[in-house]
Amino acid sequence: MSADDNRRAIGRFVAGLPVEADALATAITAKAVDRTVVIEALLKGLASPERVVRRRAAQRVARMPDVAPRVAARLALLAGTDDDDRSREASAAALRVHDLPVPGEAPTGELGSARASLAGVLRLKALVTRAPDAPITLVARYREDGPDLLGQLKDEESEVRLELSGLPQAFAGTRPVLRTRREAGSGPLAQIAWAETPVSTGGDVTISVPLEGASVDDLVDWLANGVDLVIPDV
Amino acid sequence: MAVGQKPLERDSLVSRLVDEFGLLRVAADACTRAGVPGREQQVAYCLVVLAGKDDPARRSSTGVVKRTYLLDPDARDFADQLAYWAGTIAGNLRRWAPAYEAIHAEADRYEIRTLRRLIRTDRGDDVVDRLADELAVVLTGGPRLGEMSLDQAREAEPAPGEYAFQRPLSRWVATAVGRKLEWYADPLDDRADELPGGDVRDDLEEVGELGDEVARALVARVSALGETRGLLAAAIERADEFEVGLARQRPTRDEDAAALARVRADLVHVADELRREQRALTGMLAYVVLAMRSAPQLQRVTVLSLRVATIERAVIDAMAAAMRAIIDDELQPTPALVEKTRKVADRRLIRESRATALEELRAAPDRRGAALAPVARQLVDLPAIVADISSIAGFEQTKVGIVTTDRSAAAKELTAVDTLFGRAFRRYAMGMT
Numbered sequence: 206m207s208a209d210d211n212r213r214a215i216g217r218f219v220a221g222l223p224v225e226a227d228a229l230a231t232a233i234t235a236k237a238v239d240r241t242v243v244i245e246a247l248l249k250g251l252a253s254p255e256r257v258v259r260r261r262a263a264q265r266v267a268r269m270p271d272v273a274p275r276v277a278a279r280l281a282l283l284a285g286t287d288d289d290d291r292s293r294e295a296s297a298a299a300l301r302v303h304d305l306p307v308p309g310e311a312p313t314g315e316l317g318s319a320r321a322s323l324a325g326v327l328r329l330k331a332l333v334t335r336a337p338d339a340p341i342t343l344v345a346r347y348r349e350d351g352p353d354l355l356g357q358l359k360d361e362e363s364e365v366r367l368e369l370s371g372l373p374q375a376f377a378g379t380r381p382v383l384r385t386r387r388e389a390g391s392g393p394l395a396q397i398a399w400a401e402t403p404v405s406t407g408g409d410v411t412i413s414v415p416l417e418g419a420s421v422d423d424l425v426d427w428l429a430n431g432v433d434l435v436i437p438d439v
Numbered sequence: 440m441a442v443g444q445k446p447l448e449r450d451s452l453v454s455r456l457v458d459e460f461g462l463l464r465v466a467a468d469a470c471t472r473a474g475v476p477g478r479e480q481q482v483a484y485c486l487v488v489l490a491g492k493d494d495p496a497r498r499s500s501t502g503v504v505k506r507t508y509l510l511d512p513d514a515r516d517f518a519d520q521l522a523y524w525a526g527t528i529a530g531n532l533r534r535w536a537p538a539y540e541a542i543h544a545e546a547d548r549y550e551i552r553t554l555r556r557l558i559r560t561d562r563g564d565d566v567v568d569r570l571a572d573e574l575a576v577v578l579t580g581g582p583r584l585g586e587m588s589l590d591q592a593r594e595a596e597p598a599p600g601e602y603a604f605q606r607p608l609s610r611w612v613a614t615a616v617g618r619k620l621e622w623y624a625d626p627l628d629d630r631a632d633e634l635p636g637g638d639v640r641d642d643l644e645e646v647g648e649l650g651d652e653v654a655r656a657l658v659a660r661v662s663a664l665g666e667t668r669g670l671l672a673a674a675i676e677r678a679d680e681f682e683v684g685l686a687r688q689r690p691t692r693d694e695d696a697a698a699l700a701r702v703r704a705d706l707v708h709v710a711d712e713l714r715r716e717q718r719a720l721t722g723m724l725a726y727v728v729l730a731m732r733s734a735p736q737l738q739r740v741t742v743l744s745l746r747v748a749t750i751e752r753a754v755i756d757a758m759a760a761a762m763r764a765i766i767d768d769e770l771q772p773t774p775a776l777v778e779k780t781r782k783v784a785d786r787r788l789i790r791e792s793r794a795t796a797l798e799e800l801r802a803a804p805d806r807r808g809a810a811l812a813p814v815a816r817q818l819v820d821l822p823a824i825v826a827d828i829s830s831i832a833g834f835e836q837t838k839v840g841i842v843t844t845d846r847s848a849a850a851k852e853l854t855a856v857d858t859l860f861g862r863a864f865r866r867y868a869m870g871m872t
Binding site: 206208212213215216217218219220221222224226227229230231233234235236237238239240241242243244245246247249250253255257258261262265268269270273332333353374375377378405406407408409436 | 546547548549550551552554567568570571572574575578579582588590596597598599654655657658659661662663667668671674675701702705706708709710713716717720734737750751753754757758786787788789790841844845847848851852855858862863866867870
C-alpha cells in the first residue's frame, strides 16, 4: 500500500465511513512504525554523550505535538541531573511546553497556567543583518511561542515601521506595545511604540516607530539589546 | 582550527570572516551561481561551521593523507578555499535543502516519509533501528534551515560532526550512521564528491528505493499478524472482513514478532488517537458551523477547505451532511463544547465572540432558527467541492495569500479549542496525516 492508500484509509476511518480491514490495519501500522522510529531517534539524541546533541534533541521535543512517555521520562531525568546547564534548561523547557512537571519546580496548578500568566508578553530575538533594506529581523525568542513569527524593520523616507507577521492567536485584535532596551545589559525594557491598528486574525500588524531624534542604527541597537511585545492591560 | 566551545571564539571568527574576507558577499555570489539566491545567511552559517571544525590530516580510503577543509583564515589561499566551499555548500543546498527540511518537518509530525527514501539497507529486521539512527543524526546534526544565520553562528555551539551541506545529505547520513560509534566526528570528506548539478528527485530515487520498499514490506508483514489485529480490534471493528482476514493468517516469523514488539506501544497509541479524533470530528464541525458564524469569511474558507478535491468525495459528502445535521440538532452545541470554548476565550486564545455565539444558542433555543438561517443558507450556497486553494480564493474574490492566512488561522483556532479539532481539520484541509 502506498502513502496515499494509507491516508485514504485513515481519512475514511476518522470520518466514520466503512474501511477495508487490511487497508486500515496497514495504515495504522505504518503510522506506528514511523512514530517508533521518531521516538527512538529522540531517545538516541537525548542519550548522547555530547551536550549539544542532547540540547538539540530536547529543543526538538519542545516543537512536537505530543511527547511519548519514554521521552518524557528521559527529559525529566535530564532536567534534574544533566551536567550541562543549557541541556537541563532545554529539557525543562520541553517539559513545560507539554505541561509536564519539571523536577524541582512547584506544580503550576491549572493546566497551562504558568504559560498563560505570561500570555501577554512575547519575548523576541533580534537578528542583525545590517542589510540596507532589512537591517534587522525579529523572531520569537523561544520558537514554540511563535514558530511563524517574523518582524522586519522598514526604513522609508517619512517613517520607520516594524512589520510583524505570524503573531500568536492571543494577539489577534489587540494593539501590542513594543518595548526595547536602549542600553546593553540587563536593565528593564521600556515602551517605544505601540500598534495603532489591531493585530489581524492572521497575526499581522505594522507598528510605526517614532525615532524622536535617534537614528535607525540606534533603533537597531536598541532592538538588539532586548525586545518584546506586550498586550496592554494584561 | 577547532572553534566550537567558546562564544567569544565563535564571535571572533565570524567577525573576522565578515570583515576581512567579505563572507556574506562570497556567500551571496555562490548562491547566485548555484541558483539559490537569498540563501546567503545559510551558506555563511555553514562556512563558519566548517571553518571552525577540527581539521587534522587523515588517511583517506585511497591511502592519501590529507586535510579535508583547509579553511584556515591565516593561510594564504584562504579566500580561494572559502569560495570553493561556498560553491559546494550552495550547490548541495540547492539539491538537498528540500529533503533536509522535509525530514525535520515530517519528524515534528512523527512521520519519516523522506527519510525512508534515503536508507540503503536491505535488512528488514533492523530497519527500525537503522531509520532511527539516520533520523537522529539529521535531527541533531544541525539546525533547521530557517535557523541558520550568522547570528546563530555567533550564539549557538555547533554539534560535533555538524552537517553543513559540505557533502550530499544522503552520503553524509549514510557515512555518519555507518560509523555509529564515532558519528559525532566528521566523516573524512573527499573533494571528489559530486559537484552541484543534477536533480534531487533522481538522487533520492537512486539511493533510496530499496529502503522504502523494505520499510513498507515490514509494515505489511506486521500489520497482517494476528496479534496486531488483536491490538487494533477496537479501532477496526467496523471494518469488513475482519474475521475473514484473521482466518487467512500465516504462521508468525520470529523477526516479524520482534518488530511488532518494538512498535506495540505506538500501535496502541496511534489506534487510540485515531479513535479519539473520530469521536472529536462532530465537535470540530459543530464549532465551525456554530461558533465561527461570528466571522463569516473565516467560516466560509474553513468550510470550503473541508471540500477540497484532494479529500475523497465520500468523506466530503459525509462532513457536509454532518454540518447540515448540526444546524438542525437542538442538542448542539453540547455543554462540553460551550464550556471548552468559553475557557479558551477567557484565556484570550480565541475571540470572545466565538464563546458568545455558542452560549446564545444554548440560552435561547427559540431563536435558533433565525440565528442559524444565514449559516444554513451558506452551507447550501457554497460549492459542494472546490479544486484547490486558488479556487477558494476565486470564489471569495480575494487573494490566495488571504485564504492561506485564514486557513492557518482556522487551524490554530481549532487547535486552541481542542487539539483533536485542529488535528482533524489539518488532516482533511491540509492533507496532514
